Amino acid sequence: MTWFLTGPFVYAAVALLAVGTVCRVVAILRMPPHLRWELYPLPGLRPAGSGHQQNSPERRRHRLAEFRFMAEEILLLRKVFAQRRSLWVGSWLMHAGLYLGTCFLAMLLAGAAMTLLGLSPDAGRWPVARGFRALTALTGSVAMIAGLTGAVWLLVLRVTDRGLRAMSDTVSYFHLGLLAAMFAAGLAVWSADAGFAECRQHLASLLRLQPGTVQSLPLTVAIALAAVFAAIFPFGRLFHPVAKYFFYHTILWDDGPITRGSTKEHEILDCLSERVTWSAGHVVPQGTWLEQAQSPGSGKAPAP
Amino acid sequence: MTRQVRPRDFGDEHQTLSPLDLQGMPPLSDGFTPPPAGPPRASWLEMYDFSLDGFSALGLPLPQGPQDEEQIVQAFLRGLEKLFTRENNWAFLLPTVLCTDYCMRCNACNEACMIYQSSGRQDVYRPNFRSELLRRIYKRYFTRSGRLLRAWAGADVELNWRVVYRLAELSYRCTLCRRCAGTCPVGVDNALLARELRKLFSLEMGIAPGPMHRSGTVQHLAAGASTGMNSAGLRDVVESLEDLIGEKTGRRIKVPVDKQGADILLLHSAGEYLASPEGPAAFALLFDAAGLNWTLSSEAMGYDAVNYGVWYDDVQYVRIVTAQLQAAQRLGVRRIVIGECGHATKATVTIADRVALGDLAIPRESCLPLLEKIVTDGHVPFDPRRNDFPVTLHDPCNLVRLMGIVRPQRTILDRILPPGRFREMPHAGTENYCCGGGSGFAILNDRNFPQWRNAVASRRKAQQVLDAFRDCLDPSVPKYYCAPCSNCKASARDSLVGYYGFRDKYNLLYGGLAELMANAMADLPGPYLSWQQ
Numbered sequence: 086m087t088w089f090l091t092g093p094f095v096y097a098a099v100a101l102l103a104v105g106t107v108c109r110v111v112a113i114l115r116m117p118p119h120l121r122w123e124l125y126p127l128p129g130l131r132p133a134g135s136g137h138q139q140n141s142p143e144r145r146r147h148r149l150a151e152f153r154f155m156a157e158e159i160l161l162l163r164k165v166f167a168q169r170r171s172l173w174v175g176s177w178l179m180h181a182g183l184y185l186g187t188c189f190l191a192m193l194l195a196g197a198a199m200t201l202l203g204l205s206p207d208a209g210r211w212p213v214a215r216g217f218r219a220l221t222a223l224t225g226s227v228a229m230i231a232g233l234t235g236a237v238w239l240l241v242l243r244v245t246d247r248g249l250r251a252m253s254d255t256v257s258y259f260h261l262g263l264l265a266a267m268f269a270a271g272l273a274v275w276s277a278d279a280g281f282a283e284c285r286q287h288l289a290s291l292l293r294l295q296p297g298t299v300q301s302l303p304l305t306v307a308i309a310l311a312a313v314f315a316a317i318f319p320f321g322r323l324f325h326p327v328a329k330y331f332f333y334h335t336i337l338w339d340d341g342p343i344t345r346g347s348t349k350e351h352e353i354l355d356c357l358s359e360r361v362t363w364s365a366g367h368v369v370p371q372g373t374w375l376e377q378a379q380s381p382g383s384g385k386a387p388a389p
Numbered sequence: 390m391t392r393q394v395r396p397r398d399f400g401d402e403h404q405t406l407s408p409l410d411l412q413g414m415p416p417l418s419d420g421f422t423p424p425p426a427g428p429p430r431a432s433w434l435e436m437y438d439f440s441l442d443g444f445s446a447l448g449l450p451l452p453q454g455p456q457d458e459e460q461i462v463q464a465f466l467r468g469l470e471k472l473f474t475r476e477n478n479w480a481f482l483l484p485t486v487l488c489t490d491y492c493m494r495c496n497a498c499n500e501a502c503m504i505y506q507s508s509g510r511q512d513v514y515r516p517n518f519r520s521e522l523l524r525r526i527y528k529r530y531f532t533r534s535g536r537l538l539r540a541w542a543g544a545d546v547e548l549n550w551r552v553v554y555r556l557a558e559l560s561y562r563c564t565l566c567r568r569c570a571g572t573c574p575v576g577v578d579n580a581l582l583a584r585e586l587r588k589l590f591s592l593e594m595g596i597a598p599g600p601m602h603r604s605g606t607v608q609h610l611a612a613g614a615s616t617g618m619n620s621a622g623l624r625d626v627v628e629s630l631e632d633l634i635g636e637k638t639g640r641r642i643k644v645p646v647d648k649q650g651a652d653i654l655l656l657h658s659a660g661e662y663l664a665s666p667e668g669p670a671a672f673a674l675l676f677d678a679a680g681l682n683w684t685l686s687s688e689a690m691g692y693d694a695v696n697y698g699v700w701y702d703d704v705q706y707v708r709i710v711t712a713q714l715q716a717a718q719r720l721g722v723r724r725i726v727i728g729e730c731g732h733a734t735k736a737t738v739t740i741a742d743r744v745a746l747g748d749l750a751i752p753r754e755s756c757l758p759l760l761e762k763i764v765t766d767g768h769v770p771f772d773p774r775r776n777d778f779p780v781t782l783h784d785p786c787n788l789v790r791l792m793g794i795v796r797p798q799r800t801i802l803d804r805i806l807p808p809g810r811f812r813e814m815p816h817a818g819t820e821n822y823c824c825g826g827g828s829g830f831a832i833l834n835d836r837n838f839p840q841w842r843n844a845v846a847s848r849r850k851a852q853q854v855l856d857a858f859r860d861c862l863d864p865s866v867p868k869y870y871c872a873p874c875s876n877c878k879a880s881a882r883d884s885l886v887g888y889y890g891f892r893d894k895y896n897l898l899y900g901g902l903a904e905l906m907a908n909a910m911a912d913l914p915g916p917y918l919s920w921q922q
Contacts, residue, residue, distance in 0.1 A: 116486070117479035120743050122581065124570055125793035125819050135793025137738065138758050164574040168497040176495070251395045251512055252494045252521060254543030321490075325575050328491040332576025336484050340793075343743050345750065353743055359476040361704070363592035364467070367607065368704050374479075378707040378744075381610045 090309040091287060092296030098312035105319030106327070113331050118352045124337045128154035136340055151338065159326070160184075172249075175238030182232020182268055189225040190311075193281060196221060197288035207282045218280055226275050232268035236261050260323060267310040273303035284308075394512040396521045397545040400552040407513040409442045411844045414509050418855050419862070421889060423844040429837055437836070438554045442513065444841040446561035446598055446833050449554050458550040461594075465553045466530055468593030472585055473527070477592075480703055480743075484578060485585050489524050492517060492577045498569035503822045503849035504562060514845075516569040516579040519559045522546060523582055557596055560586040564827030564846055565700065566786040571819070584828075587701040597701050600832045605697040606705040610712065613689025614659040615697065620687045626662045627685065633670045638913050642677045648684035650721045655683055655756075656713070656737070657728035658875035659693035665878060668729060671903035671917065675760070678769045678910065684722065691716030694733035695875075699740060700829045710741045714749040724752040726759055729901045731787030731874040732827075739792055755788060757873065760902065761797035764804045772911035773807045778867045780905070781812050781857035783850070783881075784821035785874035795819065798873060798902055805909040814853040822849045824872065826880025839883065847884035854885060854897070864896040867920045873902040896920065 125135060129150030133139045157163050162180060166173040196206045196217065206218040240261045243249045274284060283301055287308070290297040299305045318324060343350055357374045369380050394407050411423040429439045438449040452458045471477040478485065494517070499505055502516040512518060528535035528544040535544030546552065563583040570578035590596040609615040618626070627644045635641050645651065655676070657669050676683050686692050690712035698706030717725050727734040738753045745751070763769055782802060788794045795818050802811045816822055824831075825847025833842065858868050870885065872878050881899035891897040898920055907917040 113483070113487070116483040117475050118743065119483045120480045121739050122481070122484055122578070123739075123791070123793075124567060124578075125790055125795075127793065130793070134796055137755060137792040138794045138797050158574065162574060164572055165495065165497055168500045168572050169495070172495060172497070247393065248496050248499060248510075248512075248515070249494070251393055252496055252515070252517060254494070254525070254545065255541050256543040257494050322493060325491045325493060328487055329575050331483070332487055332491075336487070336578075337570070337576055343746070343750075345746075349743070350746060353746065356475075356479040359479060361477055362474075363471060363477055363704070364464075365592050365595040367595075367602075368592060374707065377704045378711040381708065381712075 087305050088296065088298045090312075091299045091305055092291070095291060095296070095308060095312045098316040102315040102318055106324075109319050109324060110327065113328070117356050118349050119336070121339065122336055123340045127338050127340060136342070151334075155333065159329075171246075172239075172242060175235045175242055177235070178231045179235025179239060179264065182228050182230075182235055183264075185224055185228035186232060186268075186271075189221065189228050192217070192221040192224060193285055193288055194292075196285045197292055200285060200289040201292060205285075207280060207285060222275070222280055225271065225281055226279075229268045229271040229275060233265060233272060236265035236268060240265060256321065260321075263310065263314060267307065267314055270303055270307035270310055274301065274307050277301060277303060391509070391511060396518065396525055397540075399522055399546060399555060400549045402551070403440070405440055405443045406555060407442050407511055409444070409508060409511060409841070409845070411840070414507070414844070414848070417848070417852050417889075418859075419894075421851075423840075426837065426840050426844070433836055438558070440551060441555040441558040442511070442562075442841070444838055445558065445836045446838045446841075447557055447596060448599070448835055449557060449596065452550055461550040461553050462548050464594045465548070465589070468589040469523075469527060470531060471593060472589050473531075478585075478588075478703075481581070481585065484581050488520065488577045488579070488582050489527065491575055492520060492524070493575060494521070495574070498573055498577075498579055501568045501572040503566075503568070503825075504564070504845055507845050507848040513559060514562055516563065517577075519556065519563070519586065520577070520579045520582040522552070522556055522559075523586060526552070556586060557590050557594075560584075560590065561598065561830075561833070562841075564786075564823045564825065564830055566823035566827050567790055568786075568820070568822065571790065584700070588703060591702040592704060598829065598833050599835060601697050601701055601829045602705070605829075605832070606702065606709060609690075609693065609695070609697070610705075610708055613691075614693035615695050616659045616663060616693070618659055618662070618693075620689060620692075623662075623685070623687045623692045626666075627687075630662070630666060630670045630673060633666055634674055637667075637670070637917055638674065638915075640674070640913075642673060644673045645684040646687050647720065648682075650723075651682050651684040652723045653681060653683035653759075654691070654717050654720060654722040654725045655685055655728060656692070656694035656725060656733070658695045658730040658733060660695070660879070661728065661730075661875050664875075664882075665900070667904050667917075668875075668878075668901045671901070671907035672728060672756070674907050674910070674917075675763055675769065675903060679763045680768065683726075684720070686716055686720055688716045688719065691720065694727050694730050694737065696733060696736040697829060697832075699732055699736040706736065706740075707744055710737060710744060711749065713737065714741070714745055714751060717751050718748060722751070724754060726754055726756050728756050729873040729875060729878075729903065731785035732876060735787040735791050755792065755794055757788065757794050757797040757801075757902070760906065761800050764801050764906065770911040771805050771906070771909040773805055773909060775909045775911070775916060776806045776869075776905060777810065778869060779812060779858060779861050780806055780810055780869045780871055781814055781854065782817070783814070783824060783870065783872040783874075783877055784818060785872070785877050786821065786823050786827055788874065789821055790819045793819070798871075801902060801906065802871070805906055812857050814857045816853065822853060824850050824874075824877040824880040825884055826876050831876045831879040831883065843884045843888035847880060847888070850880075851885060851889045851891070854891065858895065858897075862895050864894065867896050867898065869905065869918070870897055870899040871902055871905055872899060 129147035162177050206214045243253050411426045416422045439445050498516045505514040508514045525546040534542040560583050565580045567580040661668050696709045734755045830842050886892040
């Protein structure tokens with residue numbers, strides 16, 4: 086069981102993460118074009134401001150400002166900070182734990198790759214290897230502490246705050262519980278193996294495609310929970326960091342006017358030939374959107 | 390503290406799920422507390438559903454037995470399924486899917502919503518409450534995990550007719566101001582989902598407010614204007630505008646109508662001609678003085694800018710905008726300028742951008758940059774001393790937050806007011822609050838809905854006005870609430886003046902920007918504005 090959870094199950098989780106992410110992104114990219122629905126202020130507007138107040142098609146923006154806005158939003162959660170300070174504390178800690186945890190995983194993988202090349206940070210006596218090992222341990226421990234504190238904070242807030250409790254569903258608690266358990270298991274691993282040596286060795290065995298058997302119970306639990314997190318990431322609201330890109334770049338910040346002969350114009354013309362199946366009396370039955378647009382309607386007033 | 394209502398409680402058999410106690414709401418800073426609403430009339434209760442909060446925007450007829458109830462549920466499910474299909478909703482499918490899938494239930498949007506805040510934080514008015522219902526119902530009936538795991542998968546709302554009716558009413562407890570969308574860390578737009586729900590109800594179930602649909606878009610398409618005014622009526626109105634200008638200024642100008650090949654077709658909300666003709670008259674005065682090559686149209690669909698479809702029904706929306714553009718095309722104008730009407734500007738300029746293709750792609754713009762140009766290019770002399778009274782500016786959501794038009798109106802005020810007379814409201818610009826009449830609320834006057842609108846939706850605007858004029862509330866000081874939007878002016882008339890009594894208490898005059906500009910025209914013999922109206 087231990088071997089399965091820390092070996093094949095991890096491979097399956099990584100495969101689900103990769104395939105699920107690609108499928109979700111492709112599904113979003115293949116959505117039909119939507120009508121403009123931007124929201125101001127847009128970051129990076131030049132002094133002339135919105136294209137609508139210039140009366141010209143000139144709508145250039147500073148792309149760097151968009152990048153800066155998004156970086157601040159991702160790293161500092163500025164909007165949550167502005168709206169709910171108590172929520173921000175827990176949310177920022179938990180997200181910091183996830184960001185640092187991702188860095189930690191990357192460092193562990195780098196260490197495992199070095200091990201495969203005969204440059205194991207655990208065996209190395211060079212200052213660089215020792216430094217790398219210490220930095221990995223520091224990143225991991227801070228990630229676990231921040232992530233656990235944040236997840237527990239949010240769980241407590243979700244249970245005690247009247248509004249959050251009312252709006253929470255089972256999945257909200259499940260996600261926070263999973264994250265809290267994953268970070269707690271990571272902390273337990275750290276307390277037993279401050280250098281994360283066994284973890285690095287196991288990752289090396291996974292990279293060799295010859296998964297070994299993990300001896301430590303906390304490490305088994307931590308790996309299994311991390312695998313569960315990775316496996317479900319693309320299939321629900323946990324995917325919001327990726328969706329956020331599309332929310333902002335393709336909806337809220339999309340102020341580009343359509344140009345004649347563009348791909349988007351062709352896509353919209355295709356959509357206008359779709360047949361509408363809405364049932365209300367004022368809709369032309371089975372008419373295309375183009376036919377709906379050119380029809381004055383039945384004039385029938387719906388009930389009441 | 391009112392009883393807590395969770396999404397899964399939404400179908401409970403309470404006569405009124407979340408009764409709104411108007412007198413329990415915190416008073417405004419001038420001590421105003423809403424008069425008691427009282428229960429709905431017995432005759433209404435026999436006919437219509439009031440079970441959400443004791444108010445009714447839609448006048449939904451009570452079902453007559455289990456068969457009716459089942460039909461309501463089945464029609465709703467059909468519509469919900471169609472809402473997520475390309476053929477029926479390609480125009481908003483991506484935003485709808487993303488907003489449905491990625492809310493983190495953090496409630497950050499709650500603090501931004503004037504309706505939730507003004508109501509004394511009633512659960513059902515949270516901006517994410519109706520979206521959450523939509524998500525849970527969709528998950529429960531259209532996903533495998535929801536069908537199998539129910540509450541364990543977050544799919545814990547069981548449908549019955551009460552859920553459907555209450556959700557229909559709840560979609561008309563949001564003004565679609567999108568202030569909440571600006572605060573969401575992820576980018577979820579609860580106002581968009583409220584609009585999607587309105588679409589579902591209208592397009593599948595034929596449920597829409599009468600003033601918006603029957604005597605709104607249907608009348609607009611049949612008569613040529615939402616007010617029912619025909620071409621002959623428009624010509625009469627133009628004559629009366631010319632008379633009004635003559636009376637106010639001593640000038641006799643000819644308002645151009647149906648001028649082929651004009652540079653500008655000016656489109657006002659047809660309601661303006663009747664409710665506040667001083668606005669269109671001021672435009673005529675300014676355009677004439679500036680020597681612009683412009684015209685009005687007397688062709689059906691060519692003299693009413695409004696498009697109520699943008700609030701509730703994509704089919705009606707696209708019909709109206711297409712007919713408006715065709716009227717402009719036949720007149721051969723170079724561009725369309727939309728008068729002071731926020732939703733019409735957004736509907737015709739922004740949203741139509743990806744619908745008005747080919748020959749219908751006539752350039753379209755808001756009037757505000759053009760008015761700014763009239764003020765800044767120096768052809769028309771303005772004397773700011775003629776506007777020597779305190780003025781505050783309302784930022785219409787559609788123009789400011791949804792289109793980014795923030796600067797032109799401020800440049801104008803800077804040029805036509807003496808120093809120190811303009812005061813911003815708290816939360817000005819893109820962080821503004823809705824007037825309370827947004828998304829059609831200003832025209833919904835059936836049953837007891839106006840009480841709800843004035844007490845809850847317009848409440849924050851009333852407080853903003855009090856804050857803006859806090860140093861000069863004395864009625865001996867005339868003051869001007871400038872709202873460059875037809876809908877926002879209608880809301881000011883009904884709420885600020887009619888309900889909160891600001892005209893009588895504080896000598897507050899409301900009006901548009903063009904009137905204020907006309908009042909500052911240096912070569913007119915006297916003031917254009919009058920506090921004696």
